[in-house]
Amino acid sequence: MATQTSDLLAAAAPRTVDVVRGIGDDQLDLPTPCRDYTVRDLLNHLIEVVVNFQALAEKRSVEWADKPDHLVDGWRDRFEAETGRLVAAWSDPSTLEGVSPGMGMPQTVIGGMALLDLTVHGWDLAVATGQPYEPAPEAVAELRGLVEGLAPTARRMGVFADPVPTSSVDLPDLDHLLAQTGRPPTWLPTR
Known part of the structure; x- marks a missing residue:
């Protein structure tokens, strides 16, 4: 069985998995567009997101305070396997029903947040490590509305930075x- 959320995650996941597989061990200390996050920090966060959002699909509580180092032997393979589990976790239509007991938001929003992290952090890691990245267009189209709805609260909580002013209203969807x-679409690492 599949849901719109699992279909979107399935479209986005391989693109981010490719970026993660392309990260060299010598790139782990590079800066990223996420303030105060190195590539290592962001990889650890993204692995935690992929694992925790599997539990959130099942309406279980998760612990965000633990910050283990997930970058141990086989971490690239583990990331790929966990993203597959994430897609599978959101494929049951019941995952989209009701409100998340741990997050207090509709389950449809929670699934969208997993997609947002997978897509945007895929870009973050790609630009930080000099890799190409083309997100799933259907994911980006879906995420624009989600971000507009989440932005005020996310900015108050420090999850999003202030929006970056842009010079064009005709930006590509990803840049918007x-x-x-809060990410400058033209961000480049300073080494």
């Missing part, structure tokens, strides 16, 4: 999404 989450 990045700007709304």
Whole structure:
């Protein structure tokens, strides 16, 4: 069985998995567009997101305070396996029903947040490590509305930075999404 959420995650996941597989061990200390996050920090966060959002699909509580180092032997393979589990976790239509007991938001929003992290952090890691990245267009289209709805609260909580002013209203969808989450679409690492 599949849901719109699992279909979108299935479209986005391989693109981010490819980026993660392309990260060299010598790139783990590079900066990323996420303030105060190195590539290592962001990888650890993204692995935690992929694992925790599997539990959130099942309406279980998760612990965000633990910050283990997930970058141990086989971490690239583990990330790929966990993203597959994430897609499978959101494929049951019941995952989209009701409100998340742990997050207090509709389950449809929670599934969208997993997609947002997978997509935007895929871009973050790609630009930080000099890799190409083309997000799933259907995911980006879906995420624009989600980000507009989440942005005020996310900014108050420090999850999103202030929106980045842009010079064009005709931005590509990804650039608009990045700007709304506080990322300059033209970000380049300073080494």
